[in-house]
Amino acid sequence: MIRKCKEHGYFRGESCPDCGEEGRYVLDDDREERLGRFVSGALRHFPEDVGIEMDSLGWVGLGQLCDVMKKRYKWGTMERLISLVESDLKGRYEIEDNFIRARYGHSVDVDLISDYPENDLPYLYYGVSQEETDMLLDNGIFPIRQCYVHLSTSFEKSKEAASVHTDNPVIIEVDANAAQQDGVDIVTVNADIVLARGIPPEYLSVVELEE
Structure with missing residues (x-):
């Protein structure tokens, strides 16, 4: 389940891990799973099949993805899409300047090497x-x-x-x-x-x- 704490933002679970508040309901477990599968497929594997345009670095328009999502899930909203990204403990996605992309897991060929910092671990x-x-x-x-x-x-x-x-x-x-x-x-x-x-x-x- 995804909820939103007024002070700490979106989180997954029954209470905010930072302050313990229950927060406001955003998305239940079933819809979270369904939305997560759709976003993963669209951003990692088949953007053209769902009707979105992806650039060479893996970015797609946030609004464009949301519009496509709404056609499939009437309950799909921009807030619920953003909550999925911001509450994800695995850091699978990122949003920047009204664009969204998956950080890893692609089967479509995107150039991530030139757009992320060089590893600094030995x-x-x-x-x-x-x-x-x-x-x-x-x-x-x-x-x-x-x-x-x-x-x-x-x-x-x-x-x-x-x-x-x-x-x-x-x-x-x-x-x-x-x-x-x-x-x-x-x-x-x-x-x-x-x-x-x-x-x-x-x-x-x-x-x-x-x-």
């Missing part, structure tokens, strides 16, 4: 299944269904992300400092995720945990 992490480990160490990490490789900024975040797909993930460490010095572009999109077109194998190693 090491990054990528969680994989036991079966995938040797193949990635030999061949590198490259996108399959998406345009970019999504790396995590911490060991914990990579394990959390990989645990969605495998019960006992192996965490690969990426020597981002060396890779970037050698010309591999890696950019930061939010506090948890960085993107790259690919990471060659020479910058990869398995994190060895102490027994």
Whole structure:
């Protein structure tokens, strides 16, 4: 559920995490999920299919997206669209100057490398299944269904992300400092995720945990 606190803005849950106030109702769980799926599809995978124009950096007009959304969901309003973005703990979307875009997760080809700041962390992490480990160490990490490789900024975040797909993930460490010095572009999109077109194998190693 999405609600709005007068002092702290939109939040998800029953009470504001900053002050505990109940806030004003904006969107229930079912509509939040339906709207989230629509926005994800429109901004990441099939903008043309829903009738919106996306520029090379992934931006679409906020008003244009809202108009298309209203045709599909009569209850869809600009406030509810904005609340979905501003309350998202994963930071999946951003709004700027009446434009909106997804920060990551694209299957349509957009240029995010030139529009986000360069990563400044020396090491990054990528969680994989036991079966995938040797193949990635030999061949590198490259996108399959998406345009970019999504790396995590911490060991914990990579394990959390990989645990969605495998019960006992192996965490690969990426020597981002060396890779970037050698010309591999890696950019930061939010506090948890960085993107790259690919990471060659020479910058990869398995994190060895102490027994």
